[in-house]
Structure formats: structure tokens, C-alpha cells
Amino acid sequence: MSNLSWQYIRRIGLKRDQVPTFRHYPFNLPSLRTLEELELHPKVTFFIGENGMGKSTLLEAMAVAMGFNAEGGSLNFNFSTFDSHSELADYLRVIRGIEKPQDGFFLRAESFYNVASNIEEMDAEGGAPKIIDSFGGKSLHEQSHGESFFATFIHRFRGNGIYLLDEPEAALSPLRQMSMLTRIHDLVQDNSQLIIATHSPIIMAYPDAAIYEFTEDGIHLRALEETNHYIIMKQFFDDRKRMVHRLLEE
Structure with a gap:
């Protein structure tokens, strides 16, 4: 991996000697049973895998260990509508770089509604400027889920920051996902x-x-073409009729 002086998080590690047991959640997840240390890319790191493998659990724990609210938002969001995050954050070691980020945000699809509600509550209490202004000025609740998500990418992510995103595609069309690639590149170019x-x-x-x-079997570094996601999608569109026929027969 390349190295940049502004890489904010270099590695994460699991304090295995402090884990009480690997028989219970979340430490019994396949990705955590063998996790020791994971080197992060200075620009973009993807966590992928089937449901239940632990990628979102690890991302959430990283966010909490870094000081973010478990439900999402920036570092100054401290609301809680439910307390369901795991204890994994207490057992993670976050190895930081020399530079400190000037911005940061934890964005997760499943609790973004709660973030939007908290913004409205804080703005209703008064004060200027309004928080919603940094999200484009339009209430996130008055936009579709995808529009509000994308408004956050475009307006709230300022650059020179660390950004953790949990399944952002859940709210985005394929075209918006392509647009997201452009936005990711803009942020990377702006030291993010x-x-x-x-x-x-x-x-x-x-x-x-x-x-x-x-x-x-644990966590493995892959090329895009080696991932199950890519292979399955390619197989589907290369021979769509045959695959659909087989699926419907089964």
C-alpha cells in the first residue's frame, strides 16, 4: 500500500489478550476470531463480505473507538435512540498517524433517520448558524433517503477528514453510486x-x-475481480436468463 503523511488511521488491532471469551458475540464472529491487526489504506479501505461476517460490527466499533456516536454523525453528536452497539470498541487498538483530521463523520444507512432527527432537534433549540446549513440547507426529512444521503456526501463532508460509511449503497441508485465514486475521489484529493x-x-x-x-476463514485482502460480489454479479449478467431460470426452478 502507498503511504501518505496525512493518513489519519494507519492500523487497527484487537487486544486479544484482554478479550474475555471468543465463544460469544461479537468475538465469535468469523472476522474477529482470527483478527490481530489490520493495515488500512491511506486513501480508501473497503470492508466487504456476506451478512453476518462482522464488517459493519467492526466499522461501528472503529467509529466508537475514535469518538463517534454509535448511530452516526460527527464527533459532536452524542444522542442515543437505542443502545445496541457491541462492546468491541473497548477491545480495539486504533493506531493513528501523525496528522489529525480537521473533519470527520460516521454515516450509516440504518440509523441515518435518527441523525436527521437529531439535527432538527438541535436546530430547534436555536443558535446560528444552523447545523442543517452544512448539509445543504434543506431538511433531510424533506428529501428522499437517497437524496438526503447524497446531500451529506456533497455538502457535509468538507475534506481533510476521516469518513466511515456503513453500506451507503442502501440509499443510492446505481447512477448515484457511480456519482459517489467521483465524490470519493474529490475527498481523497482533498487529503481525506x-x-x-x-x-x-x-x-x-x-x-x-x-x-x-x-x-x-477470517479477513483477506482481495483484488476487485477476486471478490465474491464481483464474481456473482458478473456471472449473473453474463448469463442472466440461464441463472434466473435456475433460481426460479429451485
């Missing part, structure tokens, strides 16, 4: 580092990145 958990082969196609695939 991104860590993204995703199922989208479009998003993980960003070229200057590391792709870690979470499997039953």
Missing part, C-alpha cells in the same frame, strides 16, 4: 481517508484502495 463497508461492486471499484473481504 475513507473506510467503507459495502456490498456494491460499483463503489468498491474505486482504484486506489484496499479491499478486505470478511469470510468464514
